[in-house]
Amino acid sequence: MATPVTPPIERFYRHTVREGSCLIWTSTFAGTKSRRPQFRATTKMSEPKVYAHRWIYEQVVGPIPEGYEIDHTCKDGRCVEVAHLEAVPPAVNQSRERQILCTRGLHDLSSPENCRWDNKGRRRGCxxxxxAATAARYRRNKGGQ
Ligand SMILES: [Zn+2]
Ligand SMILES: [Zn+2]
Structure with a gap:
């Protein structure tokens, strides 16, 4: 009798431990700058390892669009909780970690004092x-007189 094959998804969850709302990867990690959870979906040693967070996202949510990265909304790179994973274009992932730039790309809108807010507390531009626009209009008007 053949030994039953453990489904990859079951093996995946054996490598995790629950920490609050996060599901922390306990198996191997790859990379030097940012360490990413690593997973081999098959038992064949010839198969390449994949990133665990990307793999589980594709199993549960669906295919990751070409060139997209998986952003950890909980900011924990070890987390493989699907609810905390979001497929984003590479630029969005970077700007989230650093700053939000205004539409002209000049000012950091992650500082509240750089934002215009509406009465519902939503950002309404820079x-x-x-x-600068008001000052330029003022100068133009003065210059025309
Ligand atoms: Zn998490
Ligand atoms: Zn601006």
């Missing part, structure tokens, strides 16, 4: 650009 206050610096708005000031």
């Amino acid at each position: 206050i610096q650009c708005k000031r």
